[in-house]
Amino acid sequence: MPENPYLNVALMALFTAVFIVACSYGLGGVARWIVRKRGGTPKFQQNTFAGYFFAAPWIIGFFIFVLVPLGFSFYWSLTDYSIASKEPPNWKGFENYRTILFEDDGFRASILNTLYLTVIGLPLQMAAALFLAVLLNQKMKGEKIFRMAFYLPVILGFNTAVLLCWRLMLNAGTGIINQIIRALSGAFLPFQYLNRGFIYIQEIIAAFFLGLNTGKYNLLLNVLEAGFPADNRVPLWVQSPLWTKMSVILLMVWGCGAMMLIFLAGLNNIPKELHEAAEVDGATGWQKFWKISFPLLTPYVFYNLVVGLIASLQIFEPIFVLYRDNQPIVSSTISMVYYLWQKTFSHFEIGYGSALSWVILIIILIVTLIQFRLQDRWVTYDVY
Numbered sequence: 020m021p022e023n024p025y026l027n028v029a030l031m032a033l034f035t036a037v038f039i040v041a042c043s044y045g046l047g048g049v050a051r052w053i054v055r056k057r058g059g060t061p062k063f064q065q066n067t068f069a070g071y072f073f074a075a076p077w078i079i080g081f082f083i084f085v086l087v088p089l090g091f092s093f094y095w096s097l098t099d100y101s102i103a104s105k106e107p108p109n110w111k112g113f114e115n116y117r118t119i120l121f122e123d124d125g126f127r128a129s130i131l132n133t134l135y136l137t138v139i140g141l142p143l144q145m146a147a148a149l150f151l152a153v154l155l156n157q158k159m160k161g162e163k164i165f166r167m168a169f170y171l172p173v174i175l176g177f178n179t180a181v182l183l184c185w186r187l188m189l190n191a192g193t194g195i196i197n198q199i200i201r202a203l204s205g206a207f208l209p210f211q212y213l214n215r216g217f218i219y220i221q222e223i224i225a226a227f228f229l230g231l232n233t234g235k236y237n238l239l240l241n242v243l244e245a246g247f248p249a250d251n252r253v254p255l256w257v258q259s260p261l262w263t264k265m266s267v268i269l270l271m272v273w274g275c276g277a278m279m280l281i282f283l284a285g286l287n288n289i290p291k292e293l294h295e296a297a298e299v300d301g302a303t304g305w306q307k308f309w310k311i312s313f314p315l316l317t318p319y320v321f322y323n324l325v326v327g328l329i330a331s332l333q334i335f336e337p338i339f340v341l342y343r344d345n346q347p348i349v350s351s352t353i354s355m356v357y358y359l360w361q362k363t364f365s366h367f368e369i370g371y372g373s374a375l376s377w378v379i380l381i382i383i384l385i386v387t388l389i390q391f392r393l394q395d396r397w398v399t400y401d402v403y
Contacts (some may be wrong), residue, residue: 021214023048028033031281039075039076039079042075042076042079043071043072043073043075043076043079044072045075046072046075046078046079047067047069047070047071047072047075048068048340049183050067050068050070050071050142051064051065051067051068051071063078068242088206091125092373092376092377093373093377095108095114095369095373096113096115096116096370096371096373096374096376096377097110097111097113097370097374098110098111098370099111099115099370099371100368100369100370100373101367101368101370102367102369103201103367107277108370111370115370115373116374116377116378117304118371118372119374119375119378120378122260125358126355126358126375126378127224127232128232128233128350128353129353129354129355129357129358130355131231131232132228132232132264132351132352132353132354133331133332133334133354133355135225135228135264136264136267136271136331136334136354137328137331138333139224139264139268139307140264140267140268140271140272140331140332141271141324141328143268143271143272143328144268144271144272144274144275144278144327145275145278145320145323145324145327147275147277147279148273148275148276148278148279148281148282148318148323149279149282149316151169151275151279152279152280152282152283152285152286153282153308155169155279155283155287156283157288157318162217166272166283169276169279170276170277170279170280171276172273172274172275172276173276173277174275176274177270177336177337177340178336179340182270182336182337182340182341183340185270185337185338185341186257186341189256189257189266189269189341190256190257190258190368191254191255191256191257193255194256196254196256197253197254197256200214200253200254201251201253204250210325211250214252214253215247215248215249216247216251217250217251218248218254219242219247219248219253221254221261221262221265222242222261222262223242224239225245225260225261225262225264225265225331225351226239226241226242226261227239227304228264229260229261229351232350238260238261242261256269257341257345258343258348259348259350260347260348260350260351261351263341263348263349263351263352264351264352266341267334267337267338267352269342270337271331271334278323278327281319281322281323282316282319282323283319284314285315285316285318286312288315289311289312289315289316293311294307294311297310297311314399315399317397317398317399318398318399318400320398321343321390321394321398325387325390325391328386328387328390329383329387332355332356332379332382332383333355333356333372333379333383334354334356335354335356335357338352338353338354338357339360348384355375356379358375359372359375359376362375363375363376
């Protein structure tokens with residue numbers, strides 16, 4: 020290969036283009052030959068060749084970048100392969116899976132942390148999205164500006180720069196979020212009591228989950244003995260293991276713009292005649308929403324629930340950026356995918372990490388299948 024890096028890139032791009040074209044012609048030719056052997060007409064042979072020729076780049080890419088890695092991943096999951104060792108992979112069978120399911124306390128803790136983020140974070144995220152969608156459905160002035168503002172977090176995403184900004188804003192002493200909480204607590208006494216109650220309940224729940232991870236409930240007892248928080252207490256978002264998961268949930272709620280658009284589309288599809296008939300019957304705004312709008316939104320709720328649950332079970336970026344360099348508290352928020360990254364790319368245990376990835380895949384698959392099996396009990400499609 021030439022030493023010029025630019026020429027290397029150009030040659031690699033040329034090779035890739037030639038490879039794609041050659042594979043496309045090859046796959047299209049094989050498909051046409053099969054149709055010809057089956058007695059297809061020349062016109063049908065030509066259409067078959069054209070179809071597979073244009074679909075070939077995706078088919079070849081799916082084979083190279085999905086099926087082949089899946090095969091290697093499953094093979095490695097049955098070995099003790101480690102890139103830090105010079106030894107070849109040693110066949111272990113299903114030993115890695117047995118260790119993960121019955122002996123790995125770290126994976127059990129990651130499941131509990133992910134369960135916390137899913138059970139508490141996902142409903143809050145969906146509730147915020149539905150609330151914003153209902154507000155935007157009122158056809159107020161500046162609706163497009165608000166829609167853009169609420170969807171902006173989705174465009175920004177969980178990239179490193181955004182998460183580092185959140186880390187600064189969540190600082191207990193100088194972060195803008197706690198500064199706002201202090202200002203509101205000093206100006207409005209009801210807000211102060213609400214804030215202290217929220218801190219107390221949140222720390223009890225978080226301490227209980229941490230106790231489930233370790234089997235020791237000393238932290239929970241300390242929270243209960245400390246009693247109701249003092250007047251000047253603020254959340255310790257990124258400084259305390261009691262608040263690490265709640266800070267991630269806050270980021271999940273902040274990024275609810277995609278769900279909001281789905282709910283907004285569902286609200287716009289509800290026939291206006293139903294609300295007009297309810298108004299004639301004297302229904303209040305809440306009754307119209309709960310008796311008419313929400314039942315018709317259940318397909319959209321189901322979609323957001325499925326997509327959101329899969330995303331929450333795979334959450335990784337906020338934990339990685341916010342807590343990776345803070346080892347004393349990272350264990351309190353480690354998720355299944357973070358644990359997978361830790362074993363695979365930090366400890367270089369490729370075989371064990373591959374087994375973890377398959378276990379996570381099976382967990383997500385089972386949860387998704389259960390959702391689809393239960394949808395007939397509460398999702399309403401008949402109106403459409």
